[in-house]
Amino acid sequence: MSITNPTVTHYLAVNQPLQLTSGATLPEYELAYETYGQLNEDKSNAILICHALSGDQHVAGIDANGKKGWWDGYIGPGKVIDTDKFFVVCSNNLGGCRGSTGPTSINPQNGKVYGPDFPIVTCKDWVQSQNLLREHLDVEQWAALIGGSMGGMQVLQWAIDFPEKVRHAIVIAAAPKLSAQNIAFNEVARRAIMSDPDFHDGRFIEHDTIPKRGLTLARMLGHLTYLSDDMMGVKFGRELREGKLQYNYEVEFQVESYLRYQGEKFATKQNFDANTYLLMTKALDYFDPAADFEHDLSKALAQATAKFLVVSFTSDWRFSPQRSHEIVKALLDNDADVSYAEVKSEHGHDAFLLPNPHYEGVFRNYMKRVHQDTLAAEAQK
Amino acid sequence: MSITNPTVTHYLAVNQPLQLTSGATLPEYELAYETYGQLNEDKSNAILICHALSGDQHVAGIDANGKKGWWDGYIGPGKVIDTDKFFVVCSNNLGGCRGSTGPTSINPQNGKVYGPDFPIVTCKDWVQSQNLLREHLDVEQWAALIGGSMGGMQVLQWAIDFPEKVRHAIVIAAAPKLSAQNIAFNEVARRAIMSDPDFHDGRFIEHDTIPKRGLTLARMLGHLTYLSDDMMGVKFGRELREGKLQYNYEVEFQVESYLRYQGEKFATKQNFDANTYLLMTKALDYFDPAADFEHDLSKALAQATAKFLVVSFTSDWRFSPQRSHEIVKALLDNDADVSYAEVKSEHGHDAFLLPNPHYEGVFRNYMKRVHQDTLAAEAQK
Numbered sequence: 001m002s003i004t005n006p007t008v009t010h011y012l013a014v015n016q017p018l019q020l021t022s023g024a025t026l027p028e029y030e031l032a033y034e035t036y037g038q039l040n041e042d043k044s045n046a047i048l049i050c051h052a053l054s055g056d057q058h059v060a061g062i063d064a065n066g067k068k069g070w071w072d073g074y075i076g077p078g079k080v081i082d083t084d085k086f087f088v089v090c091s092n093n094l095g096g097c098r099g100s101t102g103p104t105s106i107n108p109q110n111g112k113v114y115g116p117d118f119p120i121v122t123c124k125d126w127v128q129s130q131n132l133l134r135e136h137l138d139v140e141q142w143a144a145l146i147g148g149s150m151g152g153m154q155v156l157q158w159a160i161d162f163p164e165k166v167r168h169a170i171v172i173a174a175a176p177k178l179s180a181q182n183i184a185f186n187e188v189a190r191r192a193i194m195s196d197p198d199f200h201d202g203r204f205i206e207h208d209t210i211p212k213r214g215l216t217l218a219r220m221l222g223h224l225t226y227l228s229d230d231m232m233g234v235k236f237g238r239e240l241r242e243g244k245l246q247y248n249y250e251v252e253f254q255v256e257s258y259l260r261y262q263g264e265k266f267a268t269k270q271n272f273d274a275n276t277y278l279l280m281t282k283a284l285d286y287f288d289p290a291a292d293f294e295h296d297l298s299k300a301l302a303q304a305t306a307k308f309l310v311v312s313f314t315s316d317w318r319f320s321p322q323r324s325h326e327i328v329k330a331l332l333d334n335d336a337d338v339s340y341a342e343v344k345s346e347h348g349h350d351a352f353l354l355p356n357p358h359y360e361g362v363f364r365n366y367m368k369r370v371h372q373d374t375l376a377a378e379a380q381k
Numbered sequence: 382m383s384i385t386n387p388t389v390t391h392y393l394a395v396n397q398p399l400q401l402t403s404g405a406t407l408p409e410y411e412l413a414y415e416t417y418g419q420l421n422e423d424k425s426n427a428i429l430i431c432h433a434l435s436g437d438q439h440v441a442g443i444d445a446n447g448k449k450g451w452w453d454g455y456i457g458p459g460k461v462i463d464t465d466k467f468f469v470v471c472s473n474n475l476g477g478c479r480g481s482t483g484p485t486s487i488n489p490q491n492g493k494v495y496g497p498d499f500p501i502v503t504c505k506d507w508v509q510s511q512n513l514l515r516e517h518l519d520v521e522q523w524a525a526l527i528g529g530s531m532g533g534m535q536v537l538q539w540a541i542d543f544p545e546k547v548r549h550a551i552v553i554a555a556a557p558k559l560s561a562q563n564i565a566f567n568e569v570a571r572r573a574i575m576s577d578p579d580f581h582d583g584r585f586i587e588h589d590t591i592p593k594r595g596l597t598l599a600r601m602l603g604h605l606t607y608l609s610d611d612m613m614g615v616k617f618g619r620e621l622r623e624g625k626l627q628y629n630y631e632v633e634f635q636v637e638s639y640l641r642y643q644g645e646k647f648a649t650k651q652n653f654d655a656n657t658y659l660l661m662t663k664a665l666d667y668f669d670p671a672a673d674f675e676h677d678l679s680k681a682l683a684q685a686t687a688k689f690l691v692v693s694f695t696s697d698w699r700f701s702p703q704r705s706h707e708i709v710k711a712l713l714d715n716d717a718d719v720s721y722a723e724v725k726s727e728h729g730h731d732a733f734l735l736p737n738p739h740y741e742g743v744f745r746n747y748m749k750r751v752h753q754d755t756l757a758a759e760a761q762k
Binding site: 021022023024116119120177178179180181183184185187188190191192194195196197213216217220221224227229232233235236237238245247248249251252253255256259260263278282285286288317 | 402403404405497500501558559560561562564565566568569571572573575576577578594597598601602605608610613614616617618619626628629630632633634636637640641644659663666667669698
């Protein structure tokens with residue numbers, strides 16, 4: 001079933017408080033989400049896509065602004081995640097800035113923009129809120145949960161927290177927790193934002209400004225870690241923007257120009273909220289499902305009943321294949337049904353979003369299994 | 382010969398203009414340098430140490446402020462670079478902020494602080510100026526040139542530009558040119574400094590301020606790239622500063638605390654000049670000796686007559702062993718006398734400054750050769 005364009009964002013208003021991992025409570029909230037394809041009669045064909053740091057609910061199709069979904073290459077009729085077969089759902093994470101309640105929303109308790117007062121949320125909290133979306137859609141069990149990077153972490157958390165609600169878990173370019181280096185990169189990005197004088201302790205909206213410099217830097221740094229050294233070499237090498245060396249402090253090499261463009265676009269044209277950026281990086285830092293299980297990932301995953309596909313990319317140095325091995329090993333410790341693919345790619349962490357015949361082949365094949373299990377679930381009813 | 386403490390900074394005043402690679406001219410300048418040990422009668426035992434990005438002339442001993450030299454572990458009586466045998470010299474690079482003429486110096490043409498008007502200098506320019514220091518010291522040929530990281534690049538440049546002045550070239554943790562990723566990291570650091578409102582287009586001294594936020598960020602990012610992921614894991618893991626999660630945006634993990642401390646110390650206590658930081662990173666970006674030889678490093682090194690020791694460290698991801706292989710290969714293409722060691726270390730790029738038995742063994746052995754060749758040179762006279 002082809003995607004109806006422009007795509008529409010739906011809102012689920014939750015009027016019950018959400019008890020957060022931090023101890024704080026969110027009194028009420030909305031979740032913004034899009035759906036594609038048709039939910040079948042017995043509601044066994046629903047897939048939830050979990051988004052990464054700067055992602056949102058618009059994962060496929062073309063929205064009212066003419067913008068293509070961030071994973072449109074993989075989702076649609078006849079595509080890897082086939083909307084002819086599946087009902088695909090994607091929601092903006094709580095704390096986001098694309099429609100779900102977050103720092104840019106109004107705090108009902110004082111009528112002002114939340115800004116820095118928006119409570120810190122974790123991966124566990126996201127999964128709790130997404131589970132209410134599942135109930136709202138009247139889906140008993142997701143045919144599959146699918147996510148890359150931070151999205152893959154949510155898939156893992158789902159498999160641990162709501163095992164019976166997850167038939168298949170597809171965890172791509174993820175890690176079971178951040179390394180000290182990962183946290184350090186996040187900290188430099190946060191510091192860039194928070195030390196921007198236009199940040200105003202997070203109350204920049206009230207000051208009618210945005211911490212553009214800080215957000216630009218954070219995004220530049222992010223991009224740097226998403227691309228591989230090799231790929232940057234292939235893409236930019238030491239190419240000069242003006243053809244010859246200028247001997248000044250202006251943008252000189254193509255790679256500088258690219259990064260600055262990406263950073264500025266993110267901060268201005270895409271208008272990403274700086275508080276959301278802080279919050280998302282914190283949720284990444286905090287993600288550590290094994291912590292509740294004596295720091296033993298195998299124990300954490302012992303209760304998971306889903307079948308797993310884990311995918312990593314050879315040139316991903318943010319979440320290297322080694323990190324996926326940790327997940328696979330913990331699953332195998334539990335005799336879980338797990339498929340694993342280490343995909344050769346030059347594109348670094350970004351590879352999970354890009355075309356790649358090996359990746360698509362593995363993914364498509366696995367989705368056939370997901371479809372077969374969906375049909376089996378249907379037959380059982 | 383033990384080092385006389387406190388160490389003393391000498392100044393070489395050069396009253397002739399220096400024609401720079403950029404086309405600009407520096408009318409006059411001073412070079413700040415320290416020396417340790419005794420120059421022998423025939424002046425055949427002099428070694429020049431070239432410093433890295435944030436280094437300076439104070440490489441060994443204790444200075445008047447009680448500060449130990451940045452490579453003191455390797456330089457001194459009986460140490461790897463033995464001041465009983467060698468006369469060791471180290472100068473602050475032109476454009477630096479520790480005594481040599483640079484952005485914090487007074488521009489003789491208008492009596493004001495140079496600031497951003499200080500011309501961009503390159504590795505080639507540094508070597509030209511260091512060659513005047515060689516003449517001043519009346520050294521015909523360096524027994525060895527030694528440098529790590531950016532220092533190693535200067536050693537390579539010396540071997541190409543003044544082949545007959547270099548008996549041994551010791552190039553540690555370096556690269557024959559920066560990769561696109563290396564340049565990108567430098568660009569994010571520069572952007573952090575230049576977008577700090579206290580930067581004032583480089584005229585922050587006139588505004589009686591420093592771009593502390595930007596410089597802190599730049600240094601945090603630098604540190605991140607000097608340490609290996611593994612080492613950060615060993616050193617910090619996911620240890621919490623307060624013992625338990627705080628769920629706020631304050632420093633939470635030990636690695637954050639460490640990085641912030643390093644960044645702030647650099648910007649304030651160490652008072653490193655922001656314009657110097659920009660200039661040094663630019664010189665790194667520009668370094669590409671092969672560019673003048675049809676982009677063929679083998680051709681560039683064809684005129685080198687020195688004997689070489691090249692050292693890399695397994696966990697160095699800033700200038701990985703692969704980058705040293707490029708240098709070694711180009712030297713072997715010319716049938717040069719080259720020794721190469723790939724030292725196992727968890728300490729990333731920083732390894733070149735740290736104790737390591739394998740590294741010290743290789744280095745010490747090679748220095749015996751340097752000493753033998755020094756004695757041979759002495760005997761010839």
